[in-house]
Amino acid sequence: MPATTNSSATPAQASRHQRRREKTRARLIDAARNLVAERGVDAVGLSDITEAADLGAGTFYNYFHSRDEIVEAVAEESIESLGARMDLMTADMPDAAEVFSSSLRHLVRHAISDPLWGWFVVRLGVAHPKLIDILGPRAARDLRKGVDSGRFTIPDVDIATSCVFGALLSTLHHVVSTRTQDGADEIFAQAMLCMVGVIPDESRDVASRPLPRLPDL
Template identity: 90%
Template sequence: MPAPSKSSATPPPASRHQRRREKTRARLIDAARALVAERGVDAVGLSDITEAADLGVGTFYNYFQSRDEIVEAVAEESIESLGARMDLMTVDMPDAAEVFSSSLRHLVRHAISDPLWGWFVVRLGVAHPKLIDILGPRAARDLRKGVDSGRFTISDVEIATACVFGALLSTLHHVVSAPTQDGTDEVFAQAMLCMVGVVPDEARVVASRPLPPLPEVSTPQ
């Protein structure tokens, strides 16, 4: 009986050294996320991260080249994974308005259920290039889909994307700063739908539809 090919063989389990490295990296990532959420990017130094993680500066440089690099890694792990799940959730939705609404609602709900994540995104700021790189193209894509289908009335997609970005960050700041009522995600989505040209009554209907759960996305081993 022929031996299984390398491509179909089960990958070997991670070595003790590899597991230790992954745990150390996770400690640095968690420390950076918490500090940025608390203070903002500019107020967090490399030594702050290593102290919070209880690791040496030399250990830090085994994983990251700079403070900015670890902040980008935190953003990638915290936001890109959520974006990928929203992409999978909306891929077969025929209505561009529901695609737009569902994604916005999940972002608001995620900030409510995980305030540390919400504060991280808020403190990262609307001008941070990594945040723009991750969420900007997705917002622009959804808005163009709405325009192409005749669902949205937008004269400039780039300006509309900037407006959505700013409104999203302001709303996330609102929901992590004070207790929020149920349905805040629907109110926000309705306002954004009206902004892109959906009439208020229709926007209310779309924003109040049952929200599909986010599917899990498998990560490479």
């Protein structure tokens, strides 16, 4: 059960207690992220996480109830925050093709600049529900925006979303495995724009536009 603070504690004591809890939780999160990135979810046990964090097994249960719960927490912190920043970046973009392209490019660039993050997403895999829950609806939203505006030609948005999702994971695996960097984000975005019906010359133009920076949350 999660620990509680003593009701008689002073504000300073309560604040120190909260900081200690946050640091301990962060150690568990970091350990889980690193292990999943290295081995994959199925090869990581609770004892592996607590050992890597240099914490006792009992401490783990003060913060999480299961391995799945901590993996979901890692995904939430590692991927949802990036998704939210991309939402802010694209909120005022009028062109659905640029929205789609910019988001895909940032995901590829993030994997290049932070290979541990890239491996975590790749090892989490297409079948993990949390990854699908975080990225799937955003991809479907951007594709529907393109269809509704007449920018994209897609027979089935759900199937197109699955194709984009699978291609993204394969591309992230490629860039973190080979350390390919030069223009990988533009090449991937261009290919995905062609897939959704944007003509090649225009896909190349959109994918090579200056990439807006991600705003802070």
